[in-house]
Amino acid sequence: MLGLNLPVVIVLAAVGGVLAWRRANTLTWLLYTWVALWAFFKYGFAVPIPRSVATIYLGITGLALVCFASSSRERLSETVQPIARLILEPRYRLALAGLLVALPALAAYNVYADLNVPLEAPGFGREVHPPPPTEMTVHDETVDMATAENPYLHYNHDDPELYGEHLENGRRVYYENCFWCHGDGMGGDGMFAHGLNPVPSNFNDVGTLPILQSSFVHWRIAKGAPGLPGAGTPWDSMMPAWEKFLTTEEMWDVNLFIYDFNGYEPRALGQH
């Protein structure tokens, strides 16, 4: 859920709970906040987040904690006193020696790990739903992106039988052309999906079809990767420009079908 590694999140929250129950001192809270955040970034996500991002967050958090600790004389002394005691009191001598060894070791390990990160291909951001053009020409017809709608959608109410025919035609088109990448169940997990980057759209996802107007989907179907603006990295996408293979009616039919299959409706015109 939410791409989180739930057991880790639960353990971190539980540790926080124990600290609250034991009424931990300010220094412990500061250390806990930083370490918990580090652990959350490193282990808390199902898909690891980039190191550089985590480093920036942890750096900012560290500065914020220092500001917090020095924001009042009381907090400052609560933070500093335990450290001073550790350094000054003879009974902590062993702990101090341990810390003096452990921290440099940790720093050394960190640098070692940094040097041994396996090489990765450079990654670049990409806009998943880049803005469409204001109009486009498909099979010699001009489509106004702001006002175009699926011409067969209204049969849903007006003529269910005809609607069914368009759906069935859309089903044919989908399974003759689309499922290799978008998948039988439309999860974006077809048999070619593992070889593609960017991965094919997942039509089950509530964040895809329902937020798009049917004209946007029509644009994506008709113009494919070559019709994307640069922000959508058109050079990497396998999405064909289906106007090369399909009639306008077939493209609207498959548009209808993918919405119907997933139980979604296109975002209405003018709805934001």
Next chain:
Amino acid sequence: MATLAAAVLLVALPAGGQVDLGTEEQRAAGKIVYDKYCGQCHGDTGDGNGYATPRVKPKPRDFTTGTYKFRTTPNGMLPTDDDLRRVIEIGAPYTSMPGWPNLTSAEIQNVIYYIKSFSPDFENPDRYGEPIEIPRPLESTEESIARGRVVYEEQGCAACHGEVGRGDGPSAPTLVNDKGDPIKVADLTQRWTYRGGATKEDIYRTFSTGLNGTPMPSYADSLEIEDRQHLVNYVYSLGDGDDPNYGTLITAVYSEEPIDLEDGETLDALFETAPMTRFPLVGQISEPGRNFFPSVTSIEAQAVYNRDEIAFRVRWHDLRADTSGRNSPSLEVPMWDEDNGIGAEAADDGGDDFFGDAGGDDFFGEFGGEEAPAEDDFFGDSGGDDFFGDGGDDFFGAADAGPPGAEFSDAVALQFPASLAPEETPELKPYFLYGDSQNPVDLWFVNLTYGVADTFRGRGSESIEPTEADIVEAVTSYDQGEWTVTYKRRRSSRAGVSFAEQQYTPVAFSVWDGFNRERGNKRALSSWFYVYTEPSVQPATTFPIVRAAVIVLVLELLVVFLVRRRARRQAAGEEAAGGTLAATEAPAV
């Protein structure tokens, strides 16, 4: 009515509980799921003839025949419900059958009842067999694997699966199933592509029950259980890991040695030092001439470079070396050749198959097969009218008369951008399908008939021109079902991309299998990946590690010293403010 009658009949049968066709309601519920998720391939009437069927290989199962490949039951018998459930849940890898994890257990059971209603065989108790017992795998010792090898040889496994298991046996190109559709022999070295599953238990099951409807027999009668277990260990030992570990980067390693393509041994030794990366290949389905079922699903690549030159080595498996036909990146593919089924309908009218009619003669003019009877020329015959009706059909019908000849040769290409992306837009690349008008690509193309590299400049699929700006050399070899192609070029280039140290250069691959009639746009291809030219001098690692440790230690000691001095002074009676103390301590926390 008929189903009701059948249901009444079944109740009366003393089937020992084996015949279980579910209730009318369960089958009706199964039909709803089936119509939504299954009918598009398996056909709304279960005959394996859905919308997708002409364009997928292997063909979807025809449920009216009662023939199932993946079973725990003896050869020729029907599968158990659990067998069917297993395939529905996890699918068959590298085929168009996906797993259906979104279906509930009850939904799957209902679908199973519905699927069984397509074939009367499921009403016949004689077609049911007891599931075999699958013993725990034997320990994979050297002796066991050696015994397995002996069994592999004695049983003639190599005839189809090849000497080292790459699916390249002499019979491999001829194999068809009981419906006459060509089938691909399992490449035993790529376990992740095993359609029936890749565990030792799955492999044992396949030996013991056979795959109904295919040439893969059951060895239940001819092999002792123990020998089957040894064979499992041998087959398992052929595998190149559990999963393909697809990568995204080739790391080109530096060498002081000269790169001599003629000196095979030294060249092999050189590539021993370079890491191998496997990349996924999929069918080209964006431009006309689509390839819905590419033969080759992955390619491995390595690179080495020295002061002046860079060499790439690619490897892939192919069931046969096709080295007599023609091929080129831009060879035209007629629309009918995109799939092997749409024309097949036309074949029913025409009555003959492509090779019978057109393949043997000199349709291709000078390129025609040598054994061509040349009674007529294709265009004279058909007059350009009914080409598709006549010729565009059932290519695979020719399999009856032995493997089809190599009309097209095997080929491979590396693709690089003609120039690197400008610094301000590092993400910019040419269109990965042969480039585009603004951003061309260079193709290092090797037609394996000739085994030399030809270079092309691509500005999109419609604009691929030969170029001789850079000299690319290549050597090729085919050994036991594996092609190896090694390329070499100077690192610097005036016309194309240069390979500087510590540079990430986009690279993509195309592979053509002539046996699968792949040419031009009909090919297996990859997305853009990268090759990284590792620095020739590796930076030292000890110094930065030690430096980090020393810096932290010095800071620690400084804090300890300051705190103690302050405490001493305090003890000596001086007033100390907490604020200044904190300023020195905060960083150490």
